Amino acid sequence: MASGASAADPKVESFGKTKDGEAVEIYTIGNDSGFSARIMTRGATLVNLHVPDRDGKLVDVLLGFDDVSGYESEGNQYFGCTTGRVCNRIAKGKFSLDGKDYTLAINNEPNHLHGGVERSLDKVVWQAKSFSSDKGQSVRLTYTSPDGEEGYPGKLEITVGFFIPADRNSLSISYKATTDARTPINLTNHAYFNLGGEGSETVLNHRLRLNADNYTPTDDTLIPTGEIAKVEGTDLDFRGFKRIGARIKSVGETAAIGYDHNFVLNDREADAAMTLAAVLVEPESGRRMRVMTTEPGIQFYSGNFLEGQKGKGGKTYAHRSALCLETQHFPDSVNHASFPTTILNPGEEYSTKTIYAFSNAEADAAK
Numbered sequence: 001m002a003s004g005a006s007a008a009d010p011k012v013e014s015f016g017k018t019k020d021g022e023a024v025e026i027y028t029i030g031n032d033s034g035f036s037a038r039i040m041t042r043g044a045t046l047v048n049l050h051v052p053d054r055d056g057k058l059v060d061v062l063l064g065f066d067d068v069s070g071y072e073s074e075g076n077q078y079f080g081c082t083t084g085r086v087c088n089r090i091a092k093g094k095f096s097l098d099g100k101d102y103t104l105a106i107n108n109e110p111n112h113l114h115g116g117v118e119r120s121l122d123k124v125v126w127q128a129k130s131f132s133s134d135k136g137q138s139v140r141l142t143y144t145s146p147d148g149e150e151g152y153p154g155k156l157e158i159t160v161g162f163f164i165p166a167d168r169n170s171l172s173i174s175y176k177a178t179t180d181a182r183t184p185i186n187l188t189n190h191a192y193f194n195l196g197g198e199g200s201e202t203v204l205n206h207r208l209r210l211n212a213d214n215y216t217p218t219d220d221t222l223i224p225t226g227e228i229a230k231v232e233g234t235d236l237d238f239r240g241f242k243r244i245g246a247r248i249k250s251v252g253e254t255a256a257i258g259y260d261h262n263f264v265l266n267d268r269e270a271d272a273a274m275t276l277a278a279v280l281v282e283p284e285s286g287r288r289m290r291v292m293t294t295e296p297g298i299q300f301y302s303g304n305f306l307e308g309q310k311g312k313g314g315k316t317y318a319h320r321s322a323l324c325l326e327t328q329h330f331p332d333s334v335n336h337a338s339f340p341t342t343i344l345n346p347g348e349e350y351s352t353k354t355i356y357a358f359s360n361a362e363a364d365a366a367k
């Protein structure tokens with residue numbers, strides 16, 4: 001580590017083995033305030049994120065497990081993983097590209113979800129390396145997905161970087177990829193947040209603001225109809241801070257059984273590199289999270305399928321005890337020519353970035 005920086009160097013430890021005997025490592029990066037993240041090489045997965053409350057008390061705000069076998073269990077609903085090659089749904093697991101038809105695994109009847117079954121990006125073991133300087137600490141994970149893996153064309157070389165700056169409590173995730181044949185790609189992180197600490201009862205009292213005037217309506221299997229509709233006058237209007245529980249009952253009676261919607265982020269200012277997509281506040285602890293992204297959409301998922309599985313330290317993860325804010329391109333984009341494209345061409349670089357920045361809600365309000 002360069003002189004002047006004082007946080008301990010990034011740490012790498014063994015996290016055990018996969019059921020196939022592959023070694024899994026876990027990296028810790030952080031800064032002097034105690035803000036830290038742990039990332040394991042299986043699935044380039046964010047396992048822990050320790051964030052201070054208004055009094056500086058650190059808790060882990062992410063749902064997850066204590067070991068690899070937990071992540072391999074049925075109870076793992078993509079906790080903290082890098083999701084892809086194409087996150088979210090592809091209708092009936094089918095798409096056509098350059099006159100060729102592709103068929104993918106149906107793992108969310110009747111659709112394809114989050115990149116497949118055996119070798120989706122959340123299940124493979126990535127290579128990793130950590131870095132440290134006066135500016136902060138990072139871990140960079142790489143994976144080469146061979147041509148045809150999970151039915152997707154092209155050999156894809158993927159890098160996901162996690163970075164914590166020395167002087168701020170933020171985690172930045174950057175995604176890069178290249179391919180040797182045209183292929184769809186849509187990467188996100190599937191962190192389940194509870195800003196009161198993982199294992200807290202529900203997120204219904206969290207307040208959320210989304211920078212989205214529009215969303216993409218879906219059919220009953222959560223595949224977009226192609227329409228872009230206004231949130232105004234609907235339960236999806238989070239243009240001002242709203243308590244998540246305020247209108248969840250009526251959304252719960254729809255096919256989505258809660259919030260499970262893609263919001264179309266408002267255009268960013270011409271000179272801005274990133275859009276402020278979401279702000280989430282947990283009033284009890286004062287923890288506030290801002291999500292900034294280069295992506296055009298965000299899937300807000302209110303943990304509707306959490307079912308009381310046992311997570312870290314044997315804690316119970318009840319229905320709606322966490323939420324996901326998945327920055328991404330729109331679901332099923334590969335079948336919607338009117339949506340921003342998810343096709344990566346050989347010779348191009350896929351490059352996106354999302355930042356989760358944490359602060360104290362009251363201190364921010366007083367500024």
Ligand code: BGC
Binds near residue numbers: 088260299301324
């Ligand atoms: C989807 C949900 C799905 C969940 C699985 C989310 O990204 O939108 O419908 O149940 O992932 O963990």
